[in-house]
Amino acid sequence: MPLIRRNATPAAASPPDAAKVLDALAGGTEQERWEAARAAPGIPGAAKALCDAARREASAGVREAMFTALTQIASPESVEQLVPLLRSDDAWLRTAALDALRAMKSLVGPYIPSLLHDANSDVRLLACELARDQPGKESAALLCELLETEQEPNVCASAVEVLAEIGDAEALPALARCEERFRGVSFLEFAIRITADRIRASSRKPRA
Amino acid sequence: MSFSEPKRYYVERRIAERMTATGALSFASYFARLRTDVDGEVEHFVNAFTVNETYFYREDHQLRCLTTNLLAERLAVKGPSAAIRIWSVPCSTGEEPYSIAIWLLENWPLVDRHEIEIVASDIDTAALERAREGLFGKRALMRLPTEIVASYFTPEGPDAWRILADLRDSVRFTQVNIVKPEETRPNGRFDVVFCRNVLIYFDDTSRRIAAENLYENLEPGGFICLGHTESMSRISPLFEVQRFADAIVYRRPPGEPHG
Numbered sequence: 252m253p254l255i256r257r258n259a260t261p262a263a264a265s266p267p268d269a270a271k272v273l274d275a276l277a278g279g280t281e282q283e284r285w286e287a288a289r290a291a292p293g294i295p296g297a298a299k300a301l302c303d304a305a306r307r308e309a310s311a312g313v314r315e316a317m318f319t320a321l322t323q324i325a326s327p328e329s330v331e332q333l334v335p336l337l338r339s340d341d342a343w344l345r346t347a348a349l350d351a352l353r354a355m356k357s358l359v360g361p362y363i364p365s366l367l368h369d370a371n372s373d374v375r376l377l378a379c380e381l382a383r384d385q386p387g388k389e390s391a392a393l394l395c396e397l398l399e400t401e402q403e404p405n406v407c408a409s410a411v412e413v414l415a416e417i418g419d420a421e422a423l424p425a426l427a428r429c430e431e432r433f434r435g436v437s438f439l440e441f442a443i444r445i446t447a448d449r450i451r452a453s454s455r456k457p458r459a
Numbered sequence: 460m461s462f463s464e465p466k467r468y469y470v471e472r473r474i475a476e477r478m479t480a481t482g483a484l485s486f487a488s489y490f491a492r493l494r495t496d497v498d499g500e501v502e503h504f505v506n507a508f509t510v511n512e513t514y515f516y517r518e519d520h521q522l523r524c525l526t527t528n529l530l531a532e533r534l535a536v537k538g539p540s541a542a543i544r545i546w547s548v549p550c551s552t553g554e555e556p557y558s559i560a561i562w563l564l565e566n567w568p569l570v571d572r573h574e575i576e577i578v579a580s581d582i583d584t585a586a587l588e589r590a591r592e593g594l595f596g597k598r599a600l601m602r603l604p605t606e607i608v609a610s611y612f613t614p615e616g617p618d619a620w621r622i623l624a625d626l627r628d629s630v631r632f633t634q635v636n637i638v639k640p641e642e643t644r645p646n647g648r649f650d651v652v653f654c655r656n657v658l659i660y661f662d663d664t665s666r667r668i669a670a671e672n673l674y675e676n677l678e679p680g681g682f683i684c685l686g687h688t689e690s691m692s693r694i695s696p697l698f699e700v701q702r703f704a705d706a707i708v709y710r711r712p713p714g715e716p717h718g
Contacts, residue, residue, distance in 0.1 A: 255574050265563035312697050312717055319667040354664050458560035
């Protein structure tokens with residue numbers, strides 16, 4: 252029979268050396284950076300080293316492994332290191348940081364109010380996405396507050412889209428005032444109308 | 460099959476998966492597809508509810524793809540007399556790895572020219588023990604032609620068949636949690652990995668870790684076959700989509716200098 256069975260199993264690798272992992276992230280070969288990224292969770296200081304390395308990493312695969320490691324670490328340190336990446340000029344980095352932060356719902360909540368007031372409109376827009384995943388009504392209230400003053404229609408549109416999912420009747424006045432402020436910005440008027448209709452419809456549904 | 464009220468969430472989730480897999484935009488549209496059995500949807504629908512009850516030759520279009528395309532592509536890279544390594548993970552109670560073995564013996568004309576190593580892994584030790592025993596009921600064998608059952612199984616009682624010792628002895632079973640690299644790495648690198656209907660049950664982070672582990676367990680240019688409701692493209696950008704006549708599979712790019 253051509254089917255064969257080999258019982259020999261390669262020996263398991265020894266635990267990673269923390270200093271070597273951090274060194275490899277900073278300046279190893281592509282293979283060494285990949286291995287270091289995969290070994291990084293559990294090593295003190297890894298979140299900062301991973302974010303620093305991700306900024307200059309050229310290999311998409313190694314970057315992916317770095318963000319998987321950051322998601323796996325899921326500590327206050329990793330949130331602190333990931334938040335500044337939302338301001339990166341590199342769209343891939345911004346999106347990867349957003350995805351990683353979305354996987355750390357409970358840790359990222361306290362950062363959302365300040366991110367919604369960030370000077371960078373791209374950051375405010377991404378912060379709306381982070382609010383989508385937060386439990387409770389506080390996020391909807393923060394988004395309504397943003398709608399009262401936000402000057403950038405794309406940021407308002409992002410908040411409106413999230414409110415369509417998490418908002419209730421309490422969001423309707425803020426939506427109406429935002430629509431009034433942006434009278435003539437047709438895509439936003441349309442988005443607000445759809446969201447308000449959806450909220451009204453769900454508010455009318457009898458509760459089970 | 461019957462599901463009581465506490466199973467409502469389970470049922471809704473399975474239906475949602477099928478709607479996503481078929482691209483149905485509404486339940487009405489999906490229900491119409493199911494009632495008319497478009498593209499064998501009834502079988503896909505039933506399969507979605509019986510993920511822990513697997514059977515021989517399940518999703519055999521991927522097995523056809525294995526012998527029609529995947530092995531030829533691997534041999535083109537490795538050389539005409541190279542050994543082939545195939546991993547079934549998770550292998551549950553053994554139907555998948557034994558199906559691969561039987562399929563190769565029955566359908567791959569080059570089977571006698573190569574050494575073929577099949578490794579089968581699961582996290583569940585009870586399932587692995589049942590897989591090693593190789594005793595199967597009628598339902599597990601329902602897709603196998605009677606002549607295949609006669610060739611590779613011996614009856615043990617009215618509704619039980621045991622797979623031949625030669626086949627049982629040809630598959631190596633190992634316990635593996637696919638989100639733990641220290642457990643996946645010792646299994647080595649494979650030409651083809653079958654990892655069907657497990658990633659859908661993981662959270663996003665675990666899925667990403669598992670994808671990176673599987674990437675490391677593939678030879679550069681090696682293939683991974685997922686379940687019909689799963690898409691590696693939604694989990695990780697590490698793999699390339701490969702479309703063949705019988706199946707869509709994913710490939711570890713041959714030229715990446717990492718992993």
